Amino acid sequence: MKWKFETEKKDYSFIIEADDHESAFDVAYDTYGPQVENMMYHKVKKGELHGECNRTACNSQNAMFYNHSTRMHYCSSCAYEINRWTPDFKKEKGHELCVLVKSDSL
Ligand SMILES: [Zn+2]
Structure with a gap:
């Protein structure tokens, strides 16, 4: 862990x-x-950066994608799906709902 x-x-x-x-x-x-x-x-808790993906059904580790709506972190495959479900967000804000966190702490 x-x-x-x-x-x-x-x-x-x-x-x-x-x-x-x-x-x-x-x-x-x-x-x-x-x-x-x-x-x-x-x-590191579920949904926290580098922790377990925030999606209830998912237990992937190293969540690196920040969700601007839930303010929690997700793994790359969940982030990809969430972004696919929310094309309107990108149209409105100019970036995806879930974005990769750039981190130098690792
Ligand atoms: Zn996930």
Whole structure:
């Protein structure tokens, strides 16, 4: 599972992969050093960026598409379908309903 580490001000964050809470800290410490001690972290939730796809029937990991309507994140195949169902959104707003999030935190 994935864990999100972030500073209290939420101005810096990164994602790491680990089996449980304790090993998440160890992996993060090994990778990012002592700064990790001052950070908060939690399991990445369904619908969150890099987490599980927000669609109830889907459990794909690494949701990277932001849905401008639900404000949650989806996997690429669900995002593709949602965009196919909502051509009017693109006509109106000039971009798809679900857009790929550009992230440098990984
Ligand atoms: Zn999905």
